[in-house]
Amino acid sequence: MVNISRGGGRRAGGLMDKRRAIMSGALGVFARDGYARASIDAISSAAAVSTRTIYNHFADKEELFRTVIRESSAQVAEAQFEIIERHLEVDGPAGLEEALVAFGLEWATPTPEYADHYALVRQINAEIEHIPKETVRTWQRTGPHRVMRDLAYRLGRLAERGLLDVDDPDRAALHLALLVSTTSPAYLATTLSPAEVEMMVRAGVRTFLHGHAPDQGRPMR
Secondary structure, rough: OOOOOOOOEEEEEEEEHHHHHHHHHHHHHHHHHHHOOOOHHHHHHHOOOHHHHHHHHHHOOHHHHHHHHHHHHHHHHHHHHHHHHHHHOOOOHHHHHHHHHHHHHHHHHHOHHHHHHHHHHHHHOHHHOOHHHHHHHHHHHHHHHHHOOOOOOOOHHHHOOOOOOOOOHHHHHHHHHHHHHOEEEEEOOOOHHHHHHHOOOOHHHHHHHHOOOOOOOOOOO
């Protein structure tokens, strides 16, 4: 489970511990039930605190949900930044395809630590019309948009060195993220084996490189 507690020491009366329990319990309940169906009673039970304690920390369910998704998204984004940095600092064209494959494999591999977060994201996507728009924007700004900007920056760097032909780094980042995704459509209900995941990621990377391979007549920068 994502550790969505804030840093720092204990405050008088153990308020930080209470807040940590509320946030952890709320993440699990929202991930399981979604925003609309989750109740403060269920969250208080999961957190082992009273509903009054929850309202001492948060004005209402909307504020609690917005805080949970903001803090959870921020932590997952940091993990994704590390994946991008680890694999996309490439020195030359010889290792580019394998670097992109390694990136795609780690990007597409579920991490048990963040299972509740990704379940929560699926809930958001399923009921996005029923979630306050500012809450959705908070999630997007804190998580997905930040990560895609970083991925676009890294691809732009590769283009500057002549390793890719990218005229729009933001669009290229979206292409790459979609091509290495191994999420099956819901109607297939398919769980992919590790070998199938690698096959899909490699196919996605080759497709990406087919569209973004540099002009071979252009000198490397």
